[in-house]
Amino acid sequence: MKTKMVMTILLVLLLVGCESAVQQKHEESGADKFSREMDAQQAERESREIEHMQTLRNLLERNPYISDENKERIKNGVIYLGMDSMMAVLAMGRTPDDINTSTGSWGDHSQWIWENIGGTIYLYFENGVLTSFSD
Numbered sequence: 001m002k003t004k005m006v007m008t009i010l011l012v013l014l015l016v017g018c019e020s021a022v023q024q025k026h027e028e029s030g031a032d033k034f035s036r037e038m039d040a041q042q043a044e045r046e047s048r049e050i051e052h053m054q055t056l057r058n059l060l061e062r063n064p065y066i067s068d069e070n071k072e073r074i075k076n077g078v079i080y081l082g083m084d085s086m087m088a089v090l091a092m093g094r095t096p097d098d099i100n101t102s103t104g105s106w107g108d109h110s111q112w113i114w115e116n117i118g119g120t121i122y123l124y125f126e127n128g129v130l131t132s133f134s135d
Helices: 002-062 068-075 085-092
Strands: 098-104 107-116 119-126 129-134
Touching: 002 068, 002 085, 068 085, 085 107, 085 119, 085 129
Parallel strands: none
Antiparallel strands: 098 107, 107 119, 119 129
């Protein structure tokens, strides 16, 4: 009788353990699925950013109003006063992390912000032209 009861208890413990393992595996697969979805969304954003940057580079190359000297500066990541926002994005290598804008009788003013490992870079535009910057 004791043997039968011990066997029954062992069987119940085994079944409960299996059910718990199946539930844990199911929960992990949900987390894995979420992680894969997030990775796919990040890859898609990066792909769009790369495509956008390539389009801007092509426009830069074909723009007859930008001197060859300034095209080289932009390709080398140099920021200079008088550049427009497209040039700044190309020089920085990506779109800004944040843009603050204000519009008034004086025109449009914007602050473009890039967060980098080495610090934060601020570019200030007036009516689309870079007038100052700081890092």
